[in-house]
Amino acid sequence: MALTAEQQDEIAAARAAEGRTRRPTVAALEALLFEAMPVLDHGFVRVVDYMGDDAAIVQAARVSYGRGTRAANEDRGLIRYLMRHRHSTPFEMCEIKYHVKLPIFVARQWIRHRTANVNEYSARYSILDREFYIPAPEHLAAQSAVNRQGRGDILDGPEAARVLDLLREDAARNYDHYLEMLNEEEDGTPRDPSRQGLARELARMNLTLNAYTQWYWKTDLHNLLHFLSLRADAHAQYEIRAYAEAMMETVRAWVPMAFEAFRDYRLGAVTLSAQMMGIVKRMLAGEPVAQEGSGLSRREWRELMEMLGRDAG
Amino acid sequence: MALTAEQQDEIAAARAAEGRTRRPTVAALEALLFEAMPVLDHGFVRVVDYMGDDAAIVQAARVSYGRGTRAANEDRGLIRYLMRHRHSTPFEMCEIKYHVKLPIFVARQWIRHRTANVNEYSARYSILDREFYIPAPEHLAAQSAVNRQGRGDILDGPEAARVLDLLREDAARNYDHYLEMLNEEEDGTPRDPSRQGLARELARMNLTLNAYTQWYWKTDLHNLLHFLSLRADAHAQYEIRAYAEAMMETVRAWVPMAFEAFRDYRLGAVTLSAQMMGIVKRMLAGEPVAQEGSGLSRREWRELMEMLGRDAG
Amino acid sequence: MALTAEQQDEIAAARAAEGRTRRPTVAALEALLFEAMPVLDHGFVRVVDYMGDDAAIVQAARVSYGRGTRAANEDRGLIRYLMRHRHSTPFEMCEIKYHVKLPIFVARQWIRHRTANVNEYSARYSILDREFYIPAPEHLAAQSAVNRQGRGDILDGPEAARVLDLLREDAARNYDHYLEMLNEEEDGTPRDPSRQGLARELARMNLTLNAYTQWYWKTDLHNLLHFLSLRADAHAQYEIRAYAEAMMETVRAWVPMAFEAFRDYRLGAVTLSAQMMGIVKRMLAGEPVAQEGSGLSRREWRELMEMLGRDAG
Amino acid sequence: MALTAEQQDEIAAARAAEGRTRRPTVAALEALLFEAMPVLDHGFVRVVDYMGDDAAIVQAARVSYGRGTRAANEDRGLIRYLMRHRHSTPFEMCEIKYHVKLPIFVARQWIRHRTANVNEYSARYSILDREFYIPAPEHLAAQSAVNRQGRGDILDGPEAARVLDLLREDAARNYDHYLEMLNEEEDGTPRDPSRQGLARELARMNLTLNAYTQWYWKTDLHNLLHFLSLRADAHAQYEIRAYAEAMMETVRAWVPMAFEAFRDYRLGAVTLSAQMMGIVKRMLAGEPVAQEGSGLSRREWRELMEMLGRDAG
Known part of the structure; x- marks a missing residue:
C-alpha cells in the first residue's frame, strides 16, 4: 500500500478534526477511525464512519427511551441470547462505513452481498491507479486435487517464477496500453495532441482483473457479520479473507460484546442435521456406529467425523 | 403525547451525555437529538442516532480519502446534480435512526417500505399502553365522493359526535377487556390470583387498530427521501403525513443541501409523459389543443391542465 | 373459511383453464393450484403461481444452456450439498406466489420478512369482511410462567368462556360500529342518505386486530424456506405456524428434493457453539462434565442437554 | 455469438419439451423462450423462465380470487394509472429469468442493481471461454470533450486500427497465459504432467475486463423496468444498452400493456422541477423568460430548453 503524500495529509486532517456529540461514541473505534489498515500488496480497509455500539443493540431490543442498558452482565447476556437464537433485527441498528481498496476480482466476489450501500470509483470518469x-x-497455490474450488500445494521453482513473471508483465503491459489508448498519463495529463484518445469507459476493458479499484461500502452489523462469517471462513478465497480479517479487528474494537457472541455462536459453531445428531446420541450411549447404515452419505460422514475430531474410519 | 416522568428523565440523561468524536457532526441535528417531537394526539418522532452529513454525500460521490468537499457552492451543485439525475447511491451513505410512537393502522402503512431496519415493541412480551x-x-372527514381513496368534507354535528363517541368507547372498552383477559394491570401487576390470564400474544388481538405501538426505525437518506416523497405528499393519508412532516424538519436540520435539492427536484417536481410534453410544445408554438385528438385520456388531460394551472376546459 | 359462491366460481374457472407451455411444470403443484387450503377459522392459503422446480436449482448452480440436470441422484446430491453449505443463490431461482387470508395480528408478524412482494387488500378503498x-x-392458552413470550396451560372453565365471549362480542360490536360510521353495508350499499359516512381510511381504525385481511405474497424459495424455518418452528406463535404448516405442504409438492434437504439440514438441525462442541467431545471421550466449570451459562447448559436428550442435572 | 453444437442441441431440446399448465401463459413470450438473442460480438440474452402476465398485475392490484381481469380497456386503463402514479407493488407480481453472456466490465455495471437474483458462472471452479x-x-468512440462520462467522435484511421490491435492482442495473449498458468486447455484437458497448474481462482486474475462471463439473472417486472429505464437510456454506456434493448423486446412480448405504459410514462417522460414548471407557465402566458433571473443554473436552463425543443439562447 502506498498512499500519496496528499492522501496521507487528507487522512491526517480528518483524524485531527474532533467535535462534540450527544451520540454514543466508541473510544476503541475512534482510535482506528480513518486509518488505512494495509491488506494484500496495495489494498487497504479503513473505517470512515460508524453509528451505534453494543448498547444500541440492547436499546433496540428493549425499545427504550434512554440508552436502555442495565448492568453490563445483563446486557452481555441479552446480546448472547439474541445472537444464539438468531434475532437479527437488533444487530441491524448499528451501521458502519468502510473505504476499501481492492483488486477487481475480489470486488466481484464481494459485491454479491447485496444488502449494503456501495459507491465505487468510476473508471468511466477517472483513470485507475x-x-x-x-x-x-x-500464496501462489496450485489447484487442489480433491476440492474443485480450493487450493493445493504452494508452487515453487521455475513454475512459480514463470507465473509471477506472467502476472507482472501482462498487468503492466495492459496498463501501459490502457494509457496509450486513452492518450493520457496516469494523472490525466494529455499526451499526443494529434490524437483524441479512446473513451475511458472503453479503454478500461483492457485492464486485468488484478487491477485495483476502490469503493465506499456501508452496511449494518447484522449483514456485516453474515459477510464475515462467509468471508473470514477457511473455505473463502485467501484474497477476500485477508480483507475480512482486517474488518474483524474493527468489529472487535467497535462492539466487543457482539463480537464475542459472534465468535462463539457463529464462527466457531457447527450445525448438525437431525441424522447427525442421532448418531452423536448413539455414540454417547456407547453404541458402535459406522457410515454404512448411518443414513449419512460418505461425504456427510466425513464431515461429521471431522467436526467431532475423529478419524473418518 | 404524555411521556412519563421516568421517560423524560431517560431522555434528559441521554441529552446531557456528551462525548468527543472524530466523525462528522451536525450541530442543528444534535440540538434535536433524543427530543420527542409530538405527532397526533399521543405519538411522537425522535431522532436517536445519525451518521453522515451533506459532505458525506459528496465524499462518496468522489470516493475521496479525506472529507472530499470543496467550495460550498461546488458541493451544492454536485448534490443538486445527483438529485436531479437520480443518482441514488451517494445519498445511501447517510443513515438515521428514529424512535416513533404511532397508531397501529399507521404502522401498517409505514412497514410497506421494506428497505429499512425495524425493531417494534413486542405485544407478545409486553403490555401496550x-x-x-x-x-x-x-380531521374527521367523510369519504370523498370523487376519489375512492380520499377524504371529502369534514363531518360535523351529531354525526361527528357519534363517530367520536364510538371510537373512544370501543377503544377503551376493548383495552379494558384486554387487561381483564391478561388478568394484569397496565403496569404488569397481577390481578386475580385464582386466574391464570390469557397469553399476551393472544390477548392483544382484542385491541383496536388505533392503539399505539412504537418502534425503532432506521434507514438511509435515499430511502428516507423516497418514503417522504410518498408520505409527505398531499395524497397520503393525513395521519401518516403528520409523521412525514415532522421527519422533514429533521432532514432539513441534518442535510440542508440535500433537503433543498429534494424539495426542488422531487417534492415540487412534476413528470410529463412523452404525449403530454408534445402538447406543451404545441401550446408553446401557439397551436390550439384540446383533449379530443390529444391522445390523452380525459383523466390524463385533467391531470395535465392541473399541472399547467389551467382550466381543464 | 367460507368462500362465497362467486369466489368458488372464480377459482373453479381458473383451475379449469389449461394451456401449453415450454416452461418446466410440476404436476403435484398444478394439482393444488388455486385451491384454498383452510387455515384457522376463516383463513386460507392458496398457490396462485409458481416458477421453477428442483431442476431449476441445479440448472442455475451449473449455469447451463439446457435443463442442466443429470441423473436424479446426482441432482439430489447437489441440492443437498447446496443446502448443507448454505449456498443460497440457486434456491432464489424458484419463485412462488400465494393468496392468503389471515388475521391482522398475524399479518403484522409476517410482514417483518422484508424480502418478498406484497399486495394487500386496501381498507382505504374497500370494506373488510x-x-x-x-x-x-x-388454543386458548395462558401466559407461560417460564417463557416471557410463550404459552402455558390451556384455559378452561369460566375463564375460557369469559375470554371467548369478550373476543366475540368486542370484535362484532366494533365491526358493527365500523359499518355504522361508514354509513354502509358490508357489501358497500349506502345506508342513511342524510349522513355522509366517515372516510374508509379512518373508520377502519375501529376494527380489532383479529379482523381478517388478505394479500398476494410472492417470494423466492430461499426466502420462503427462511420464513418457514422461523415460522414453522415450535417457538413461533401457533396462529402463524398454522399458515407455515400449510405452506410446507405446497413446498413438498413443488420441489421435493429441496424440501427433503431443508427438513434434514434446517428444520431438524441444531447448531452447537464452539464451547458446546468442546463439551460433546469431552463426553465422547468419557470425561465427566458438569455445568459448573463448563464455560456455559445455566441457560446454555440446559439448551445443550435438551439437544442431547439428556437430563440437565 | 457462437454456440457450440452441444449448446444448440440443449436449447432445441428445451424448446421442444412442452407441457400443460394451469398457470397463465403468454404465447408471444413462449415463442421466444430459450432462444439466444445475440448481443455484441459474442454475447446473448435468452429468457429461460417467466411468471405472470399483464393480467397478474391487475389481479394483484384488485387482490382477486380469480384472474381479476375485466374488459381489456379497463385493465389497460388500470395498468396505465398504476404506472403513471408509480404504484410499484402490482408490477412486482411478475417475474422473469434470463441467461446472459456478457463482458465482465458490463457485468460490473449490471450487478449494481441489487434487487435481483444472480448465479454467475464461477471462474473458481471452471475455465472461462x-x-x-x-x-x-x-462504436470505437473518443472521450467526449463536453461530458466527463460520455463518448465523443468515432475514432478512425491509424488511431482506430491501433486501438483494435491492442485490444485484440492483449486479450488473446492474457488468455493464452491464463491457460498456460492453469496448465490446462480451454476444455480442461491437462497439459504438461510435470507441472501442477495454478489454482483457477488465482489464474483468472490475468484475464482482461472484456472477457465474457455468463449468469442466470432473475428479477421482478418493477425492478426490471427500473433497470431498463436506466440502461436503455441514451446516457447509458452503449455496451450495456445493447443488452437492455434486447430485453425490451422480451418485455414487449411478455406484458404488452405494461410495456406501452412504461414507454409512455417512463422512457419518454421528463421531470420538471418546481422552478422549471414555473418558467413553462410563464412562457405559456406569453412572458419573455431568460436564464438570467430564472432561478435556474446555466446547466438546468440548457436541460429545460432541450426538453422543450428550443434553442438555449
Missing part, C-alpha cells in the same frame, strides 16, 4: 495484485510467493 | 388515536374534529 | 379470528378452545 | 469483446468500428 497503476497498481495490480501480485500474490506473495506463499 | 392505554393510548388510542382519536382524530381531532378538523 | 365481517370475519374475526376466535381461537379454538384447545 | 476464449471470447473477448472487441468493439465494432462504429
Whole structure:
C-alpha cells in the first residue's frame, strides 16, 4: 500500500478534526477511525464512519427511551441470547462505513452481498491507479486435487517464477496500453495532441482483473457479520479473507460484546442435521456406529467425523 | 403525547451525555437529538442516532480519502446534480435512526417500505399502553365522493359526535377487556390470583387498530427521501403525513443541501409523459389543443391542465 | 373459511383453464393450484403461481444452456450439498406466489420478512369482511410462567368462556360500529342518505386486530424456506405456524428434493457453539462434565442437554 | 455469438419439451423462450423462465380470487394509472429469468442493481471461454470533450486500427497465459504432467475486463423496468444498452400493456422541477423568460430548453 503524500495529509486532517456529540461514541473505534489498515500488496480497509455500539443493540431490543442498558452482565447476556437464537433485527441498528481498496476480482466476489450501500470509483470518469495484485510467493497455490474450488500445494521453482513473471508483465503491459489508448498519463495529463484518445469507459476493458479499484461500502452489523462469517471462513478465497480479517479487528474494537457472541455462536459453531445428531446420541450411549447404515452419505460422514475430531474410519 | 416522568428523565440523561468524536457532526441535528417531537394526539418522532452529513454525500460521490468537499457552492451543485439525475447511491451513505410512537393502522402503512431496519415493541412480551388515536374534529372527514381513496368534507354535528363517541368507547372498552383477559394491570401487576390470564400474544388481538405501538426505525437518506416523497405528499393519508412532516424538519436540520435539492427536484417536481410534453410544445408554438385528438385520456388531460394551472376546459 | 359462491366460481374457472407451455411444470403443484387450503377459522392459503422446480436449482448452480440436470441422484446430491453449505443463490431461482387470508395480528408478524412482494387488500378503498379470528378452545392458552413470550396451560372453565365471549362480542360490536360510521353495508350499499359516512381510511381504525385481511405474497424459495424455518418452528406463535404448516405442504409438492434437504439440514438441525462442541467431545471421550466449570451459562447448559436428550442435572 | 453444437442441441431440446399448465401463459413470450438473442460480438440474452402476465398485475392490484381481469380497456386503463402514479407493488407480481453472456466490465455495471437474483458462472471452479469483446468500428468512440462520462467522435484511421490491435492482442495473449498458468486447455484437458497448474481462482486474475462471463439473472417486472429505464437510456454506456434493448423486446412480448405504459410514462417522460414548471407557465402566458433571473443554473436552463425543443439562447 502506498498512499500519496496528499492522501496521507487528507487522512491526517480528518483524524485531527474532533467535535462534540450527544451520540454514543466508541473510544476503541475512534482510535482506528480513518486509518488505512494495509491488506494484500496495495489494498487497504479503513473505517470512515460508524453509528451505534453494543448498547444500541440492547436499546433496540428493549425499545427504550434512554440508552436502555442495565448492568453490563445483563446486557452481555441479552446480546448472547439474541445472537444464539438468531434475532437479527437488533444487530441491524448499528451501521458502519468502510473505504476499501481492492483488486477487481475480489470486488466481484464481494459485491454479491447485496444488502449494503456501495459507491465505487468510476473508471468511466477517472483513470485507475497503476497498481495490480501480485500474490506473495506463499500464496501462489496450485489447484487442489480433491476440492474443485480450493487450493493445493504452494508452487515453487521455475513454475512459480514463470507465473509471477506472467502476472507482472501482462498487468503492466495492459496498463501501459490502457494509457496509450486513452492518450493520457496516469494523472490525466494529455499526451499526443494529434490524437483524441479512446473513451475511458472503453479503454478500461483492457485492464486485468488484478487491477485495483476502490469503493465506499456501508452496511449494518447484522449483514456485516453474515459477510464475515462467509468471508473470514477457511473455505473463502485467501484474497477476500485477508480483507475480512482486517474488518474483524474493527468489529472487535467497535462492539466487543457482539463480537464475542459472534465468535462463539457463529464462527466457531457447527450445525448438525437431525441424522447427525442421532448418531452423536448413539455414540454417547456407547453404541458402535459406522457410515454404512448411518443414513449419512460418505461425504456427510466425513464431515461429521471431522467436526467431532475423529478419524473418518 | 404524555411521556412519563421516568421517560423524560431517560431522555434528559441521554441529552446531557456528551462525548468527543472524530466523525462528522451536525450541530442543528444534535440540538434535536433524543427530543420527542409530538405527532397526533399521543405519538411522537425522535431522532436517536445519525451518521453522515451533506459532505458525506459528496465524499462518496468522489470516493475521496479525506472529507472530499470543496467550495460550498461546488458541493451544492454536485448534490443538486445527483438529485436531479437520480443518482441514488451517494445519498445511501447517510443513515438515521428514529424512535416513533404511532397508531397501529399507521404502522401498517409505514412497514410497506421494506428497505429499512425495524425493531417494534413486542405485544407478545409486553403490555401496550392505554393510548388510542382519536382524530381531532378538523380531521374527521367523510369519504370523498370523487376519489375512492380520499377524504371529502369534514363531518360535523351529531354525526361527528357519534363517530367520536364510538371510537373512544370501543377503544377503551376493548383495552379494558384486554387487561381483564391478561388478568394484569397496565403496569404488569397481577390481578386475580385464582386466574391464570390469557397469553399476551393472544390477548392483544382484542385491541383496536388505533392503539399505539412504537418502534425503532432506521434507514438511509435515499430511502428516507423516497418514503417522504410518498408520505409527505398531499395524497397520503393525513395521519401518516403528520409523521412525514415532522421527519422533514429533521432532514432539513441534518442535510440542508440535500433537503433543498429534494424539495426542488422531487417534492415540487412534476413528470410529463412523452404525449403530454408534445402538447406543451404545441401550446408553446401557439397551436390550439384540446383533449379530443390529444391522445390523452380525459383523466390524463385533467391531470395535465392541473399541472399547467389551467382550466381543464 | 367460507368462500362465497362467486369466489368458488372464480377459482373453479381458473383451475379449469389449461394451456401449453415450454416452461418446466410440476404436476403435484398444478394439482393444488388455486385451491384454498383452510387455515384457522376463516383463513386460507392458496398457490396462485409458481416458477421453477428442483431442476431449476441445479440448472442455475451449473449455469447451463439446457435443463442442466443429470441423473436424479446426482441432482439430489447437489441440492443437498447446496443446502448443507448454505449456498443460497440457486434456491432464489424458484419463485412462488400465494393468496392468503389471515388475521391482522398475524399479518403484522409476517410482514417483518422484508424480502418478498406484497399486495394487500386496501381498507382505504374497500370494506373488510365481517370475519374475526376466535381461537379454538384447545388454543386458548395462558401466559407461560417460564417463557416471557410463550404459552402455558390451556384455559378452561369460566375463564375460557369469559375470554371467548369478550373476543366475540368486542370484535362484532366494533365491526358493527365500523359499518355504522361508514354509513354502509358490508357489501358497500349506502345506508342513511342524510349522513355522509366517515372516510374508509379512518373508520377502519375501529376494527380489532383479529379482523381478517388478505394479500398476494410472492417470494423466492430461499426466502420462503427462511420464513418457514422461523415460522414453522415450535417457538413461533401457533396462529402463524398454522399458515407455515400449510405452506410446507405446497413446498413438498413443488420441489421435493429441496424440501427433503431443508427438513434434514434446517428444520431438524441444531447448531452447537464452539464451547458446546468442546463439551460433546469431552463426553465422547468419557470425561465427566458438569455445568459448573463448563464455560456455559445455566441457560446454555440446559439448551445443550435438551439437544442431547439428556437430563440437565 | 457462437454456440457450440452441444449448446444448440440443449436449447432445441428445451424448446421442444412442452407441457400443460394451469398457470397463465403468454404465447408471444413462449415463442421466444430459450432462444439466444445475440448481443455484441459474442454475447446473448435468452429468457429461460417467466411468471405472470399483464393480467397478474391487475389481479394483484384488485387482490382477486380469480384472474381479476375485466374488459381489456379497463385493465389497460388500470395498468396505465398504476404506472403513471408509480404504484410499484402490482408490477412486482411478475417475474422473469434470463441467461446472459456478457463482458465482465458490463457485468460490473449490471450487478449494481441489487434487487435481483444472480448465479454467475464461477471462474473458481471452471475455465472461462476464449471470447473477448472487441468493439465494432462504429462504436470505437473518443472521450467526449463536453461530458466527463460520455463518448465523443468515432475514432478512425491509424488511431482506430491501433486501438483494435491492442485490444485484440492483449486479450488473446492474457488468455493464452491464463491457460498456460492453469496448465490446462480451454476444455480442461491437462497439459504438461510435470507441472501442477495454478489454482483457477488465482489464474483468472490475468484475464482482461472484456472477457465474457455468463449468469442466470432473475428479477421482478418493477425492478426490471427500473433497470431498463436506466440502461436503455441514451446516457447509458452503449455496451450495456445493447443488452437492455434486447430485453425490451422480451418485455414487449411478455406484458404488452405494461410495456406501452412504461414507454409512455417512463422512457419518454421528463421531470420538471418546481422552478422549471414555473418558467413553462410563464412562457405559456406569453412572458419573455431568460436564464438570467430564472432561478435556474446555466446547466438546468440548457436541460429545460432541450426538453422543450428550443434553442438555449
